[in-house]
Amino acid sequence: MKKIVLALALVTLCLSVNAQKMNSNNKKIxxxxxxxxxxxxxxxxSVLADVKDVKTQLLLFTENAxxxxxxxxxxxxxxxxxxQIGEAFAGFLNLFDVVYHINGQQTVTLNGNKASGISYCQVALIGTENNKKMKTTMGVIYHDDYVKENGHWLINKRQSNFTWTEKTEMKP
Known part of the structure; x- marks a missing residue:
């Protein structure tokens, strides 16, 4: 009888350790x-900005972002x-014939259903100014707060830091 109790205790211990490992793996995943x-x-x-799909882009933000x-x-x-965000984005994007984002490094800090992050981006904007084709290139650092709503991450707050701008005339 003692052997059976000892064997059951060992099996229970092994199952408990395996359950803890699975829980840890699930958290990592x-x-x-x-x-x-x-x-x-x-x-x-960025992709939606490049194709000027502001309507779909707005769905990436919380209602009161x-x-x-x-x-x-x-x-x-x-x-x-x-x-308000949509009106401003649409008005800005309509100033350009071509919009092109290149996203770079990103850091994210998770805290349950909330997160914060920093993302680097280079944006090229091509439009016409004074009858000349101009390219404006900007370095942007986004400081974001995210929330997970209904299983999807959304942007709740974004500060766009335009750190540098270069404007050049494009040759025909």
Whole structure:
């Protein structure tokens, strides 16, 4: 009888250790999935800007999201809510014939269903100014706060830091 009790205790201990390992692995997988989803969120934002699909782009933000900007260290305005953000994005993108984002490094800090992150981006904008084809290239650092709603990560707050700008005339 003692052998049976000892054997049951050992089996229970092994099952408990395996359950803890599985729980730890599940947490690691969730972290990896969340990081990939947030990277995809930021990249999708850029792709939708490039094709000027503001309507779909707005779905990447929470209903009451805030977007603010800083240019060369000077604060700009703040947009609140999808409607205001959408009007501003559409008006800006319509100034250009070509919009092209290249996303770079990103860091993310996860905290349950909330996260914060920093993403680097280079943006090229091609449009016409004074009857000349001009290319404006900007270095942007996004400081974002994200929330997970209904299983999907969304941008809740974004500060776009336009750290440098270069403007050149394009040759025909």
């Amino acid at each position: 969730t972290v990896i999935e969340d990081r990939i989803a947030i990277k995809n969120l930021v990249d999708t934002f 805030e977007v603010s900007s800083v240019t060369n260290g000077k604060p700009g305005g703040t947009l609140t809510g999808r409607k």
